[in-house]
Amino acid sequence: MKTINIADKHKLFDEAWTPKIVGDLNGSQVKLAKFRGEFAWHAHENEDEFFLVTKGTMRMRLRDGDQIVGSGEFIIVPRGVEHCPVAESDEVHVMMVEPASTVNTGDLDDARTLTDLERI
Amino acid sequence: MKTINIADKHKLFDEAWTPKIVGDLNGSQVKLAKFRGEFAWHAHENEDEFFLVTKGTMRMRLRDGDQIVGSGEFIIVPRGVEHCPVAESDEVHVMMVEPASTVNTGDLDDARTLTDLERI
Numbered sequence: 716m717k718t719i720n721i722a723d724k725h726k727l728f729d730e731a732w733t734p735k736i737v738g739d740l741n742g743s744q745v746k747l748a749k750f751r752g753e754f755a756w757h758a759h760e761n762e763d764e765f766f767l768v769t770k771g772t773m774r775m776r777l778r779d780g781d782q783i784v785g786s787g788e789f790i791i792v793p794r795g796v797e798h799c800p801v802a803e804s805d806e807v808h809v810m811m812v813e814p815a816s817t818v819n820t821g822d823l824d825d826a827r828t829l830t831d832l833e834r835i
Numbered sequence: 836m837k838t839i840n841i842a843d844k845h846k847l848f849d850e851a852w853t854p855k856i857v858g859d860l861n862g863s864q865v866k867l868a869k870f871r872g873e874f875a876w877h878a879h880e881n882e883d884e885f886f887l888v889t890k891g892t893m894r895m896r897l898r899d900g901d902q903i904v905g906s907g908e909f910i911i912v913p914r915g916v917e918h919c920p921v922a923e924s925d926e927v928h929v930m931m932v933e934p935a936s937t938v939n940t941g942d943l944d945d946a947r948t949l950t951d952l953e954r955i
Contacts, residue, residue, distance in 0.1 A: 718902045718910050738911050740883035741863060741934055745911070763860035765932070767887075769907065782838045787889065790838050791858045791865070812885070812932055814861055
């Protein structure tokens with residue numbers, strides 16, 4: 716049980732769209748990721764997703780209108796809702812909280828689908 | 836489904852040790868609180884608690900040694916672990932993620948026990 720510095724953990728990796736696990740709570744995981752460019756439209760059937768931006772600005776594309784999420788802001792995407800995260804700045808640092816069962820690309824089988832996340 | 840600015844939400848209340856609900860995900864709630872002074876030793880039998888500091892510095896007293904948590908840092912207190920949050924700076928702004936069943940004072944019945952949290 717140690718204090719985790721989010722910015723220090725973000726320095727430990729460079730790849731975009733590859734969430735790293737940094738904590739566990741109540742069957743969910745805390746994950747850190749870097750976003751660059753645009754991801755892919757997808758939804759998670761059974762998982763609500765929490766995204767907190769800690770650096771840069773993210774655009775969350777949604778079918779009923781985009782949301783802009785800056786540093787110190789968060790958005791919760793409920794289960795079943797199609798979304799597509801986009802880096803509005805060159806690079807965005809994100810902290811996510813979501814059930815351990817969550818696959819990054821949800822219902823989409825994509826080249827970026829990850830099934831075994833690294834812990835840092 | 837809207838972007839939430841954490842600092843703006845913290846401006847909406849002044850009381851210390853009174854978490855406000857700002858989001859729901861997967862049976863858990865996202866809460867914001869202000870800490871001033873010292874809380875009370877307690878534990879949560881069934882809930883892990885996530886504390887992210889967004890302003891100031893918190894000391895998390897633990898039976899096996901304190902942890903200092905500054906702005907941009909978090910700590911997860913596993914279920915069953917006794918803890919006592921203390922504001923190390925005059926005021927600390929905190930974001931918590933914990934199951935909706937979580938009572939702020941855990942196993943302790945205290946004057947500060949809250950059973951009906953406000954949503955902001």
